[in-house]
Amino acid sequence: xxxxxxxxxFISSFLIVSFSDAAAKEYVVGIxxxxxxxxxxxxxxxxxxxxxxxxxxxxxxxxxxxKYRNMPIKRLYVAANDGLxxxxxxxxxxxxxxxxxxxxxxxxxxxYSLGSTMVLPELRHIxxxxxxxxxVIHGFTPSRWLELKTAHTFRIVxxxxxxxxxxxxxxxxxxxxxxxxxxxxxxxxxxxxxxxxVFAEELPFTEMPFLLSSVTHPELIAExxxxxxxxxxxxxxxxxxxxxxxxxxxxxxxIKGNP
Numbered sequence: 001x002x003x004x005x006x007x008x009x010f011i012s013s014f015l016i017v018s019f020s021d022a023a024a025k026e027y028v029v030g031i032x033x034x035x036x037x038x039x040x041x042x043x044x045x046x047x048x049x050x051x052x053x054x055x056x057x058x059x060x061x062x063x064x065x066x067k068y069r070n071m072p073i074k075r076l077y078v079a080a081n082d083g084l085x086x087x088x089x090x091x092x093x094x095x096x097x098x099x100x101x102x103x104x105x106x107x108x109x110x111x112y113s114l115g116s117t118m119v120l121p122e123l124r125h126i127x128x129x130x131x132x133x134x135x136v137i138h139g140f141t142p143s144r145w146l147e148l149k150t151a152h153t154f155r156i157v158x159x160x161x162x163x164x165x166x167x168x169x170x171x172x173x174x175x176x177x178x179x180x181x182x183x184x185x186x187x188x189x190x191x192x193x194x195x196x197x198v199f200a201e202e203l204p205f206t207e208m209p210f211l212l213s214s215v216t217h218p219e220l221i222a223e224x225x226x227x228x229x230x231x232x233x234x235x236x237x238x239x240x241x242x243x244x245x246x247x248x249x250x251x252x253x254x255i256k257g258n259p
Contacts (some may be wrong), residue, residue, distance in 0.1 A: 024063030030084040033070040034161050038242040042070040050242045073139025081215045089210035097141040105218040108225050109209035112246035114181035117203035124198050128152050135165035135177035142178045144204035
């Protein structure tokens with residue numbers, strides 16, 4: 001009897017391990033080749049940031065392993081069906097501005113980004129009409145600003161990354177810079193310039209969800225969506241770890257609380 005039970009236990013454990021091994025796979029994640037910390041940074045020697053730790057958590061949860069392929073921004077979205085299983089960040093609103101259209105499956109929001117227009121403090125109330133030079137990261141699509149371009153005249157200054165955009169702004173070589181608010185705050189803290197730039201209250205400011213997308217693996221996106229629900233508290237803690245603000249209402253509250 002004990003022998004029979006032992007055989008049953010062995011077979012059961014073998015089936016569980018075999019099923020787990022079969023279900024766990026390796027996937028390639030395409031990511032922008034820029035330092036966009038605290039959201040993500042795959043341009044440095046070691047990956048870091050919220051998204052990297054989120055995917056590490058997803059790996060532990062699912063058993064899947066993930067390899068990252070950092071690529072220039074424009075090339076990344078064109079290569080969405082060329083050896084990439086997942087793309088991050090992504091959003092269907094960017095699709096009309098891309099040269100190649102793919103049918104993709106998108107995840108639920110991974111996080112909301114704050115697409116702010118940063119200026120010097122004395123220009124926090126600057127109007128669109130007064131902006132003559134606007135720094136924009138190469139490959140990014142400032143859709144709100146592009147809509148305004150039909151009625152206003154300003155020059156878009158193409159820069160390689162957020163630090164370049166903010167550096168030009170601090171040197172007063174541009175009037176404004178389109179940089180995600182959390183990214184801008186981290187840069188300012190690192191350069192002992194906290195408070196040196198603020199978001200312009202009358203210029204474009206967006207709350208844009210960053211999504212995970214896939215052309216070929218809708219089932220993986222579904223699994224990831226379930227992970228977002230199951231690990232909700234752990235993900236909340238991860239956002240707090242990186243001090244990420246997701247909504248303008250939170251931002252206004254934090255400003256009022258810190259005069």
